[in-house]
Amino acid sequence: MTVGGEAELTCARCGAGGVSTFEHRHTFRYGSGDAAADLTVDLPVRRCGKCGFEFLDRESEEIKLDAICKHLGVLSPSGTGRTGPRGVPGQVRPCPGKMEQTKGTPGTPG
Numbered sequence: 400m401t402v403g404g405e406a407e408l409t410c411a412r413c414g415a416g417g418v419s420t421f422e423h424r425h426t427f428r429y430g431s432g433d434a435a436a437d438l439t440v441d442l443p444v445r446r447c448g449k450c451g452f453e454f455l456d457r458e459s460e461e462i463k464l465d466a467i468c469k470h471l472g473v474l475s476p477s478g479t480g481r482t483g484p485r486g487v488p489g490q491v492r493p494c495p496g497k498m499e500q501t502k503g504t505p506g507t508p509g
């Protein structure tokens with residue numbers, strides 16, 4: 400298995416290139432009241448080998464969004480109509496996975 404390492408990462412604080420990635424299990428609460436759920440994800444934490452700064456980048460946000468998508472997908476399986484769980488209006492968002500077509504991050508080297 401290959402764990403990242405494709406693109407060169409730079410420190411968000413000092414700009415050094417020697418940034419390593421390690422996975423950190425993170426649990427966050429989504430929703431509120433009866434609809435609240437604890438979602439657990441493995442986030443890629445970046446750690447600068449120079450200054451020791453640790454930070455999360457966009458990939459972590461996407462992983463969290465993906466977990467939310469899966470969570471909502473489980474709650475409202477297709478085929479049962481649109482009668483999802485009640486009490487949580489306006490929480491359905493487009494899955495970020497659909498945005499994969501628009502690749503081409505500015506600033507990607509070569």
Ligand SMILES: [Zn+2]
Nearest residue numbers: 410413447450
């Ligand atoms: Zn640094």
